[in-house]
Amino acid sequence: MPDSALPAPYDEPQPATPLTAQLNADVALPSPGQDAEADFAKQGLLVALDPNDPVPGPGPGGQPYAWNLAPYAAFLSEQTPAPDTANPSLWRNAVLNMNAGLYEVVKDAVYQVRGMDLSNITFMEDPTQQSSDIVVLDPLISEECAKAALDLYLGERGARTIKAVIFSHSHTDHYGGVRGLFAGGTPDADVKIVAPDGFLEHAVSENVYAGNAMSRRATFMYGSLLHKGADQQIDAGLGKTMSSGTTGLLAPTHTVVASVTDEDTQILAGVPCTLAGIQFEFQLTPGTEAPAEMNFYLPDVKSLCMAENATPTLHNLYSLRGAQVRDAKEWSNYLTESATLYGGDATSLFASHFWPRWKSEDGNEIVDFLTSQADLYRFLHDQTLRLANHGRTMHEIAEDLDQQLPQSLAGQWFNRGYYGTTNHDIKAVYQRYLGWFDGNAAHLHGLPPEEVGKRYTDTFGADTIVKAAQTAYGNATTADDYRWVAELLSHVVFADPANIDARKLEADALEQLGYLAESGPWRNFYLAGAAELRNPDASAGNTGALPAPEIITDDVIAAMPQDMVFDYLGIRLNGPDAANNPLTIALTIAGGNAGDPAQCTVQLRNGVLVYTADTSTGADASYTLTRTGLNQLALAKDVQKEVAALVDSKDLTVDSGTIDPLNTLAGLLESFDFWFALTTP
Ligand SMILES: [Zn+2]
16 A cells, blocks of 8 residues: 555644534524423433543543543533534533433432443432442443442442343443453452343454454544544543543353243343342333343333434434444334333333433333334335436436435434434444445446546546545535535546545545535545545544554453354454465363363364364364463464464373374464555555
8 A cells, every 4th residue: 555655744624614604503403491302301300520630541542540531521511512523412412411410210219320431320229228339230331430430329329239230232332441440350259240141252253253343443434544623523322432541351241132041050031130220121122222122111210221322313224434234123112112111101212322201290212112112113214215216326316315214203302313413323224234335336336436536537637536526625615515525536546545625625524524424434434435535644633543452352362162263263264375284183181161062073174174072073183272362362463473472381281193284274364454444444
């Protein structure tokens, strides 16, 4: 990649164009005094977080903060009107997400710390207050933030004992900080860790198999490499941003299931149960916002927790960081089920992002909210398929339907696309049913981006294309013109990444699209793309180079079933090279996880790594390897070096044959560079 020939960062963020300023000025907002979301966001505040009191911990660029609201507080408050460089609706959401601190949801029963990470942490008490035992829901991303939130809560509510922790679903922002709740990072043996069926499998698979690619793309989605500022990152559309401290994982001791086969470790969904003396009723919602997720109801205090299934935003049916698409129909069905089972009885509703909502004396706020969101996802699902059945394709449907939500849905502020968008959610529905191919034979085997770029520039001339883009940019009358400029120039940049004029103008166009976006992830993606085009160092964005994050933590790898560890090694295998090196290794895994076979066979054949508990195949060599040693191998960047270290530490011993076959396998395992480019080749 010839990027090294580029000069150092050569262009600063540009102001909003007059067109962008006008389009943003035209965005409607709730009338003052008519903003229910703003009222809910402030209700129940007990202790406000001082933005100048950050949470200590390892931070980006060597800063000593795991969480720091100060850079936001410097430019975002209720007193600051939206600048030209931000969609006023997203700006409003970003301002509402500055409501941070300890909040009461239900007196003497439910408390939340909000604004101390991307997600919320919730503390549930015995409503009679006869016991000081509590249950904690969703302990944030990082241990540092979870501990700070717990301290804030205890400081106000007095000494309490954590008897159970609930993970509502399998995303890191709902379990990563769990060790921060306990002195020394490990709970007492009687503490229950409760999660929905399938939690562990999905928590580890989602973070591991495509973890490097997903995490890199997440830096775009959350704007990790952008400064905080009115023309930069203002919010994530789901909360401010991700905290940067230490993450871990504790395996559930109890799983919520649809049908109990083991009374000691399972909790039946759909019927009342007790944790720490508090009544719960769990509602499993697999295949919604996460593959393993659950809501629950607190009947004693009529409070409904909707996990991340219903928050005041249109959520993602597809996450721009990259993820398997979600099932809009199931999501809608489960929201309807929540409304039916609990909505009529509930007087409050809370979730693990954003603020709660409360039922007023003669209002119907909770059922209305759940029903409206259920219908929102159902509309996107059904109408996408209606148009697909008329022969419309993914991009066409997304454009057609984007502005056609019924006003009864679109007019609800809690349905606005701060996180998901109707546009990319429609594409997710199409993808779920019909996949990437639109049926047009011209798109069946399209050339890859660099090749297309070269042929465009060879045919029309790079200068001609850049000139056309300059004209389109200068004469822009709608945001679509900026989209066209980015499309044109991306061909030039992929043909020749050293074309500074193309890079600069593409960055300008993406930036205006970012300024116009109502969705936090869209804004962040556009602005991060612009920053990449302006900086030859893809790892730098506009904040300077950062160290690559740790994608797979010790806790995650230790929790993985053995077959998944070998799945991951198979993903690291250079298959074409391995095809020339068939081999068979017999392994004894010492100290393995419960349920994993001690004896197994690993084969390289046809360029794939095959793991099996079948030991009947004759092996080239056999080894005994501790499970800890296996974890080290999976985590190591240089696996051959790790093999040698494990021999030294006696975690690996040769039982027959030589170390050579294992060394051959180790030499074929690649490690992944985190800072790959996205907007440039
Ligand atoms: Zn979340």
